[in-house]
Amino acid sequence: MPLQKSPTGTWLPARVPQSTITLAILLVLCSMVQSTTGGYDGSMLNGLNILPPYTDYFNLNAATTGLNTASVFIGGFFGPMAAGVMADKFGRRIAIFWGCIITIVGVILQTAAQNIAMFVVARVFIGFGTAVDGIAAGVYLSETFPSRWRAWGVGLFNDFYYVGALIAAGITLGTGKWQSTWAWRAPSLFQGIFSIMCIMILPFVPESPRWLIHEGYYEEARTVVAQTNADGNPSDPVVLTVYKEILDTLEWEKKEGRTMSPKEIIKTPVARKRLLIGMSAGPFSCVVGNIIASYYLTYELDTAGVTDSTDQLKANVVLNVWCLGCALAGTHLVANWGRKGTALLSQTLLVICLFIIGGLSKKYADNPNAASNSLIYGNVAVMFLFQGFYSIAWTPLLYLYPPEVMNYSIRANGLAFSQFMLNALAVLLVFVEPIGIVNIGWKMYMVNASWDIIIIVLIAVYWVETKGRTLEEIDAIFEGQKHSxxxxxxxxxxxxxxxxxxxxxxxxxxxxxxxxx
Structure with missing residues (x-):
């Protein structure tokens, strides 16, 4: 297929397919291959925490297991501090590029780790890099995809978390029989392939048209709008409408004195409202209860009575297949039913599952020796349902909803703040939850279910619906009118x-x- 030059306004050139559909596929692939890194990481650690060659090599206990696992979120805690500024200043594609490079450096260090300190430092690099490219990619996709495909395009970006998780589950299952340190080093090394693939795709996708217009590259931005909406035809009515809408909105933001400073996210009451609603997706998705199964499936299965390591590794593979299917179904719901309704449905189902898991785990804990197979399998089944229900809403919404709710001047920094809060909570929860499971067992599920009810209320009262609108048309919800x-x-x-x-x-x-x- 012939390629067409796409001006980028940066040092990284682009030649893109003339077909809008082909370009849309490349846009999804560009961001999804790096999003698989996060899913791969979580599933890989799930597998490694089960493998004796890993746990024995580092001589892990509950605290050091938490440290090794949670260290990726330390990098994810600091990454957002740089991600928004990088994406605004250097361009969305450039930020994705440097995020991938940092991730690759972390993967190399992790594979070569000789002790806990080196392993932790490596995972800090991985967390930092994936935070930068994840935030930049979320903003990039939301700003570059046509509104009719945005829900699928940005939703699929995070759905591929489970593709990475599935690959990692399969690899750790395969290396689980190895007796050398390569049982965990080989899965660690493979983690870098996704960032390499992302870098290879970047020269074939355009820069965000909104970033180009903001930086003064007007004709270049129109070219990109044409490429992403009408097979490169700059005179198409849809192209002119989209282009004019962006121009008008940026003119209005300029008249209002909006800047790209991180302080902009809290500068006005409307900005604070948009920030609080948009950024809530990150923290909400973190505290609903999926941390346990995402990183400590072995502890969760132990409480249910599944203690054989091979059975646990197989459960990890099946779980990720199930979650991928649910995430795809959820993306369909988000695109056709709406963001808010899907979130409320998913969250309600999660609360029900947590109470059931807690009850069944208590029954098993009261008398493990007398527990029937039906009790054990029933508990595992509900655990699987829980992860699937989580995937329905939170997987596609995590990167889709925040950029939609926030206007251009706060979009990158606002999504960065959402991820900052997610990782701040994750650092705490990933470290604390295995200790909580060990000490209070089934009660941990009851505590989690109780605060999830509060999240349902907050979504019902404060979230707004963004389905079917362009990013500029969403302004009417918060500003009272569209600025075009x-x-x-x-x-x-x-x-x-x-x-x-x-x-x-x-x-x-x-x-x-x-x-x-």
């Missing part, structure tokens, strides 16, 4: 509204001059 005179993009695309192309061309030229000044 053109009809809604989807109305133009569906033929429900028309635009005067000659007049729109004149308006585009005039608006570009105003924004440039």
């Amino acid at each position: 005179t053109v009809p809604d993009v989807e109305a133009v695309r569906k033929g429900e509204a028309t635009v005067n192309l000659a007049e729109l061309e004149k308006e585009v030229a005039a608006t570009a001059l105003i924004v440039e000044k």
Whole structure:
């Protein structure tokens, strides 16, 4: 397929396919291959925590197991502090590139680790790198995908967490019989392949059109809008409508004195409202209870009565297949039913599952020797249901919802803050929860279910629905009006509204001059 030059405004050039559909596939692949790193990491640690060659080599106990695992979130804690600024200053693609490079460095150090300190430092690098490229990719996809495909495009970005998890589960199952340190070093080394693949795809996808316009590259941005919406036709009505909508909105933000400073996220009441609603997806997804099965499946299965290491590794593989299917189904719901409704459904199901798991785990703990197979298998089944219900909403929404709710001037830093809060909580929970499971057992599930009820209330009261709107049209929910005179993009695309192309061309030229000044 012929490639068309796509101006990027950066040192990293791009030549993209002329077909919009082919380009959309590349956009998804670019961001998804690096998102698999996070899923691979969680599933790999699940497997390694079961393998004697890993636990014996580092002589792990509950505290050091938590440290080895949670250290990736230490990097994820600091990564967002740089991610938003990097994505705004250097471009979305450049931020993704450097995030991948840092991740690769961490993977090499992790594979070569000689002690706990080296392993922890390596995982800090991995956490930092994946935070940077994950945040940049979330913003990049939301700003580059056409509104009709945004839910699927950005939702699939995080759905591939489970593809990485499935690959890691299969690899650790395969190396689990090895008696050397390569039982855990080989899975560690393979983790870097996804970042390498992402770097290879970057030259074939364009820069964000919104970033280009903000940086003064107007014709370049129009070229990208044409490439991503109409097979490269810059005079298509949808292309002109999208382009004009972005220009008008950036002009309004400029008149309002909006800047790209991180302080912008708390500067005005509306900005604070958008931040609190948008960033809530990160912390909410972290505290609902999935941390246990994502990183400590062995502890969870132990409480249910499944104690054989081979059976646990097989359960890890099956779990990730199940979660991938649920995530894909959830992305369909998010795209067609809406973000808020899907989140409420998923969260309600999670609360029910946690109470059931807690009850069944208590029954097993009261008399393990007399526990029937039906009790054990029933508990495991509900654990699997829980992870599937989590995947329905939180997997696609984690990177989809925050960029939609936040306007351009706070989008990158706002998503970074969401991830910062997620990782801050994860550092605590990943370290504390195995200790909690060991000490209070089934009660940990009851505690988790109780605070999940509060999350349901917060979503029901404060979340807004963003389905079917462009990023600029979402402004009307928070600002009271859309800051552009053109009809809604989807109305133009569906033929429900028309635009005067000659007049729109004149308006585009005039608006570009105003924004440039």
